[in-house]
Amino acid sequence: MGSKRVYSICAMCTGRCPIVVDVNGNEVEHIWGNPHLLGGYHLCPRGAAGKALLNDTERPQTPLIRDGERGSGKWKSVSWDEALDYVAEKLKKIIDTYGAKSVVLSDRGGAITEFEKTFIAAIGSPNYFNHHAACSNSIHNAHLSVAGLARNGVTYDYKNCKYLVSFGRNLLESLVTGEAKNVIDMIDNGGKLIQIDVRWNYTAAKADRFFLINPGTDYALALALIHVIIKDSLYDSDFVKRWTVGFEELSNFVKPYTPEFAEKETGIPAAEIVKLAHDVGNAKPSVIFHLGWMTAWYSNDFYLRRAICSLNALLGVYEAKGGLIINKGPAAVGKPLKSLLAQVPKPKDPRFDGCGTKYPHLSGQWGLAQELAHVLLTDDPYPVRAYIVFRHDPLASLPDPDFFRSAFKKLDLLVSIDVNYSETGWFSDVILPEDTYLERTDHVIARNGPKPGYILRQAAVQRRFDTRPRWWIFKELANRLGVGQYFPYNSIEELIAWQLEGTGYKLEDFNEKGYIELVDKPIMWDRTDGLKFKTPSGKIEFISKKLEDAGVPSFIPYEKPIELKPGRFRLVTSKCALHTQGRTTSNNRLLNEYVSENHLYIHEDKAVELGIKEGDLLEVENEGEKQYIKAKLTKYIHPDVVFMLHGFGDDVPLRTRSFGKGASDIRLQKGLAKVAIGGNCPYTECTVSVKKAN
Amino acid sequence: MGKYYIFQDQKRCIGCYACELHCKTKNNAPEGAKLCRIVPTGPQVVKGVPRMHFVFMPCFHCEKPWCVYACPTGAMTKRAKDGIVYVNQDLCVGCKNCITACPWGVPQWNSETGKVMKCDFCMDRIDQGLEPACVTGCTTGALKFVSPSEASQIKREKFAKDISPLKK
Numbered sequence: 001m002g003s004k005r006v007y008s009i010c011a012m013c014t015g016r017c018p019i020v021v022d023v024n025g026n027e028v029e030h031i032w033g034n035p036h037l038l039g040g041y042h043l044c045p046r047g048a049a050g051k052a053l054l055n056d057t058e059r060p061q062t063p064l065i066r067d068g069e070r071g072s073g074k075w076k077s078v079s080w081d082e083a084l085d086y087v088a089e090k091l092k093k094i095i096d097t098y099g100a101k102s103v104v105l106s107d108r109g110g111a112i113t114e115f116e117k118t119f120i121a122a123i124g125s126p127n128y129f130n131h132h133a134a135c136s137n138s139i140h141n142a143h144l145s146v147a148g149l150a151r152n153g154v155t156y157d158y159k160n161c162k163y164l165v166s167f168g169r170n171l172l173e174s175l176v177t178g179e180a181k182n183v184i185d186m187i188d189n190g191g192k193l194i195q196i197d198v199r200w201n202y203t204a205a206k207a208d209r210f211f212l213i214n215p216g217t218d219y220a221l222a223l224a225l226i227h228v229i230i231k232d233s234l235y236d237s238d239f240v241k242r243w244t245v246g247f248e249e250l251s252n253f254v255k256p257y258t259p260e261f262a263e264k265e266t267g268i269p270a271a272e273i274v275k276l277a278h279d280v281g282n283a284k285p286s287v288i289f290h291l292g293w294m295t296a297w298y299s300n301d302f303y304l305r306r307a308i309c310s311l312n313a314l315l316g317v318y319e320a321k322g323g324l325i326i327n328k329g330p331a332a333v334g335k336p337l338k339s340l341l342a343q344v345p346k347p348k349d350p351r352f353d354g355c356g357t358k359y360p361h362l363s364g365q366w367g368l369a370q371e372l373a374h375v376l377l378t379d380d381p382y383p384v385r386a387y388i389v390f391r392h393d394p395l396a397s398l399p400d401p402d403f404f405r406s407a408f409k410k411l412d413l414l415v416s417i418d419v420n421y422s423e424t425g426w427f428s429d430v431i432l433p434e435d436t437y438l439e440r441t442d443h444v445i446a447r448n449g450p451k452p453g454y455i456l457r458q459a460a461v462q463r464r465f466d467t468r469p470r471w472w473i474f475k476e477l478a479n480r481l482g483v484g485q486y487f488p489y490n491s492i493e494e495l496i497a498w499q500l501e502g503t504g505y506k507l508e509d510f511n512e513k514g515y516i517e518l519v520d521k522p523i524m525w526d527r528t529d530g531l532k533f534k535t536p537s538g539k540i541e542f543i544s545k546k547l548e549d550a551g552v553p554s555f556i557p558y559e560k561p562i563e564l565k566p567g568r569f570r571l572v573t574s575k576c577a578l579h580t581q582g583r584t585t586s587n588n589r590l591l592n593e594y595v596s597e598n599h600l601y602i603h604e605d606k607a608v609e610l611g612i613k614e615g616d617l618l619e620v621e622n623e624g625e626k627q628y629i630k631a632k633l634t635k636y637i638h639p640d641v642v643f644m645l646h647g648f649g650d651d652v653p654l655r656t657r658s659f660g661k662g663a664s665d666i667r668l669q670k671g672l673a674k675v676a677i678g679g680n681c682p683y684t685e686c687t688v689s690v691k692k693a694n
Numbered sequence: 695m696g697k698y699y700i701f702q703d704q705k706r707c708i709g710c711y712a713c714e715l716h717c718k719t720k721n722n723a724p725e726g727a728k729l730c731r732i733v734p735t736g737p738q739v740v741k742g743v744p745r746m747h748f749v750f751m752p753c754f755h756c757e758k759p760w761c762v763y764a765c766p767t768g769a770m771t772k773r774a775k776d777g778i779v780y781v782n783q784d785l786c787v788g789c790k791n792c793i794t795a796c797p798w799g800v801p802q803w804n805s806e807t808g809k810v811m812k813c814d815f816c817m818d819r820i821d822q823g824l825e826p827a828c829v830t831g832c833t834t835g836a837l838k839f840v841s842p843s844e845a846s847q848i849k850r851e852k853f854a855k856d857i858s859p860l861k862k
Contacts, residue, residue, distance in 0.1 A: 030720055032831060041830045045715035048831055052719075172708040177833055184706050184834040202709055205737060205746040577710035577833075590718060593725050594711060636737060636744050 007034055007514020009457040011419075011437035012046040012053075012588075013580040014110055015176035018514055019047060021438065021460035028054055028438055028461060033177055036513040044177045045578050049590040053436050054464060058587060058655055059420050060433035061465035070409070071427045073653060080468065080476075087430055088480035090413040091123070094385045095481075100124030101349040103386040106131070106369060106394065111445040112457065115474040115487075116390050118340040122483040126347040127384075129367025134397045138678025139295040141362055142305035145544045146313065148534030150365075151291060153327050155449045158182035158191075160322035162283035165194045165276070166290040167218050167308060172203040174293070174575040191322075192283075194276060196221065196268075198572055199601065199643050200636030211272070215570050215641055216298055216561025216684070217265040222307035223558055224262030225277050227254040229314050234281025236316030243531060244313055246543030246554065253555045265560070284315040286322025294574075295678075298685060302678030303556050313540040319527050326525065326532065327448035333518050335503045337444055337454065340495075344486050352384055354675075360550040362679045370398055370673040370681050373407035386413040390470075391434070393583050395423035396647070399669035399681050417473060420583050426652045433467040435459075440469035441492045444499050447515060450522035454505070455515040456496070471495060552677065564640055568687040569602070571622075573646040573665045581647050586658040597662035598645040599632040602690065607633045612692055619693040620663060622686060623670040628693055629663035642690060696757055696777030698815055700829060701845040702750040703852075706836035709734050709748040716831030720816060727802040729753075729813040730828050750837065752828065753800045753813035755779050761812075764795030769810075773817070780814035783807070815839075 003024050010017045010031070018034035020041070028051050032041035053059075063083030068074030078086075094102055105120040107113055109130035120128045132140060140151040147153075158164065159182055171183050187193060187206060195207035196218065204210040213221065229235050230251050240247055259270035280287045289311045295301055317323030330336050350357050353371040355364035358381075362368065372394070375384055387408070395401040405427060408414055416425035417432040425431045434440070442457040475487035489495035496507050509516050525531050532538070536545040543554045564570065579585045579595045586592060600618055602610075612618065616631045620642070629644060637643060649664025669686040676682045709732055717723065717730045730752040737744035759779045762770045769785035770792050772778070781792075781801075786809040792801040793810065801812045816826040824830065825839040838848065 030716075030827070040835055042833050042835060043712065043716075043831050044833050045710055045712040048712060048715035048719055173710075175708070175710065175833070180708060180710070181834045184708065184836075188705060200737065200744050202746060205744060206708065207743060210743045577708070577712070578715075589725075590715060594714075 006458055006460040007456075007510065008437065008460060009455060010043070010047045010050060011457070012050050012584050014108060016110060017043065017047055017177045018455060019043060020514065023460050026461050034514050037515065038178050038181065042177055042181055044175055044180070045594075046580060046585055046591065047177065049585075049588050050438065052589040052591075053419070053584075054438050054461065056589065058657070059465075060418070060425070060431050061467070063433065063466070064431040066429045070414075070429070071405070073426065075431070080466070083430055083432060084476050084480060087413070087415055087432075088477060091386055091481060094412055095123065098383050098385050099349070100347070101127060101352065101382060102384050103127065103388070104129070104352055104372065104384050105388040105390065106367075106392050107390045108392045109135075109366065112442045114340050114443050115470045116388075118344055118486055119474040119478055120388075121341060121344040121347055122478055122486040123481055124347050126349050126364075127352045127367075129353060129369050131369060131392050131394075131397060132366040133369040133679060133681055134296055134683075135294050136292070137296065137362075137366055137368075138301040138676065138680040139292045139305045140366055141678050142302050143291060143309055144363055145361070145541065145547050146306055146309035146535075147318070147540050149326065151293075154318070154324040155327055156182075156288055156290070157322050157325050158186045158288070159189065160286055161186050161191050161288050162286040162322055163192050163194070163280050164288045164290065165280065166196065166203070167222070167292060167304070168197045169290045169292050170197075170201055170203050170574055171290070172206060173201055173577055174580075175577055192279070198570075198638040198641045200634075201574070211266075211268045212636070212638055214265065214267045215572070215638055217267075219300060219304040219307060220257065220262045220265035220558045221268060221273065222304055222311065223254050223257035224259050224273050225311060226250065226307060226314065227257045228259060228274055228277035229281060229311070230254060232277065232281070234277060234284070235314040236284055239285070239316030239318075239527070240314060242528065243318070243533070244540040244542060245537050246541060249554070250310065250542040257558065265558070280315060285317045285320030287315045287317050288312070288323060289317075296680035296683050298561070299674075299676045299682045300556065300559065301676060301680055301682070305678065306554075310542055313542070316527075318540075319525050319531055325450045325522070328450065328452045328523050329446050329448045330452045330454065330503070330518055332452055332523065335518055337446055337499045337503070338501055340443075340486060350381065352381065354381070357381075359675065359679070361547050361552045366679070368675055368679055369394060370675060373404045373673055376407040376410045385411060386415075387411050388415045388417065389424050389428070390417040391419070393418075393422035393424050393581075395427060396583060397581065397666065399666055399672035399683060399686075401666055403673060417470070420587070421652045421654050422583050423651055432473055433465065434473065435463050435467045435469045439463040439467070442470065443492075444496055450524065451517055451519050452523070453515055453517040454500075454510075456510045458510070562685065564687060567689055569606075569642040569690060570640055570684060571620075571665065571668060571686045571688045572641050572643045572684060574643070575647070576645060579645060579647060583647075586647055586650060586661075587655040589657065592657040595645070596657070598629060598648040600629045600663070600690065601632045601634050601637055601643040603637050603639040604633040604635055606639055607631065610691060612690070617693040618690055620668060620688045620690050622668045622688045625667050625670060627663035627668055642688065696755050697841060698755065698776065698778070698820075699840055699842045699845045700750065700752055700826065701838040701840050701848055703836045703838070704747060706834045707732075707748045707750070708834055708836075709746060710833050712831055712833040713750065713828035713837060716827040717813070720819075720827035721811065723802065723811065724804060724806045727804055727811060729802055729811065751798065751800075752815070752826075753779060754798065755815065760795040760797060761792035761801055764791040766791060776820075778815050778817050778820075779812070780817055781810050781812055783809055786810055
């Protein structure tokens, strides 16, 4: 054990697991999970490998200003004053010429986003957006439309769940420590996991039943489940009567979607679909149909997600033991945190990405990252000339990065604020290097859930290089742009004291357990009268008023996925326990030792047809883009699908461990920077040809 | 006498390699050296679902350790009080005889020191009343640091629960 222990929050992925850091002198000795919250020192391998980030010299060590063409990799190391003055001067000119709305800012999303949101609003721009067009926009917007709740507006009560049905959510590989542990606890307690996916994986390996579904047909399965649940009266009629609107319309809509129909589409036997519907009906309300996380799959994903939300509602799982518990924040117990953002007047201009205007049904809370390239190229609805990208790497996550690169050329200023060199950073004019999560303290965040509270990321050691924390960077930029009054603090300690004013708590109260709990017992709202759904009706809306008002139908008929041309495969991607979105894990010394490149998983029958053997180097092609990757043969993938881990094919030469290794999925995803009806990019509509490389 | 045993609950293990990473960071194992290993085997279809079996391979801390007998310098040592087999770094000359001798490939080559390193159950942690890093950090709590007889008891209890007609 080190000389001191510091409670904090991990940042190796966006799971933000609570951690405790053993520190010896100014070195991190070990990173563990926070035992007070995780029931032990459990922490996933990425979290454990955070130690290798701290002293890694393959991250930006000083502010850098471009000293050559964009993307040339020529940089001038400058002081913080020089870098910030440079950025501020450029921003001033752009704002003077095009207005504040021409400045846009994005981040990776999540809870620790107050500084950047405050900054962009303070300069008068409405244009904050985040990464979720490449991730969970469709479920976020779907859950908002059905239940008035964010994707993460509920807590999954896995431990008490009797039946967990997952449409492709890879819970045990794309994992968050506490969630994976809770799912395993559920299985240990006799709960059933049903995994539905186009490929087998380690989550499927733990499932009670695994269904290999025809790609793009999940919606047919969901509709057939609703059909059986209604037809055989398996739903929670009290809950449906009290808490839903549009049940009759839903019942009529699903009439044609019989199990026999779904069998033809999905390849899952009708009898299995009927059995599943009865199993969840019998287990209700201790049932969870997982909403999904990375749900940027298809053009119609929004309706699949609405159907999944509807299944949860039919079974009455909201606020039920073993179901989905509606999150309560500190405000629910009269102890809200003070917010910097709340002090800023809301900018009046319409958003650049059409949320609320062109797309009246989509939430501007997360925005539409994929629209940026189109807006840059067309100046419609107005010119965007400056882009501040913070802890986000659009050129490593949005489809077709070369399309975005060509659009980014229209920017007068591209600034990257990041711990790592990112693909976007490499193409930027300025890189402002942030302290790692082990070196910085962030603002306090609310822990929303059945037991609301606060939690804090705290510096464990002193910084290694000439980097700075986010609270300082945005305050300094704001000062230079004349809006420093919205950052009324001189240190993070001062800000935290201000945030906690009126709560009765102070910074020192985090010392004991790393978080503060505001209640002793979980707050469970009364299922007869106390539920709060933030929809216009205050109920679950199978028929959504918000959607209908926007001219968007509440239901759309199932359509077959676009037919696969001969010789083509559908490209599907995911993550694993050792590797996440790439830029925090692929060049990490410890993790790179395990997963240094990705492989293409292909069905062994297809491989035989194509003369492909295990380990062969393959050429994967779409619309002229070719990627090279080694083959892995498997029996347990749909023959129409090939699979690779996302986040490889690193273009940044200074990241020597991951540079040039493996294939890039996003480069193959040509033409998919589209806004599907749920606000997501339709990644899984990418098809590729595969052959042995010459 | 060997007092300790690491019990791995297959039902809980998800093959995430957290045990290896916690081991590597705790013991500062350089690239290539893995003091414990998870070896995934499978998939194989059992009752309609392709299943995995993740074999956990720490050092077994043998009662009669091949590596100790093979070590010419006395660096490989069996601790009398609890049977932990460890390398005395001061005495190791990097001859690799222990690597040859161990039937299970447990001793690891440290490319940075030119010596051998191996799983010692995180002896320094045990001496502080803690458990090995692999057990402590395991994502799902699949590993348990127990005595051999406790391991037997855990297995029997699990089996008994599985075959009992009185399910929960």
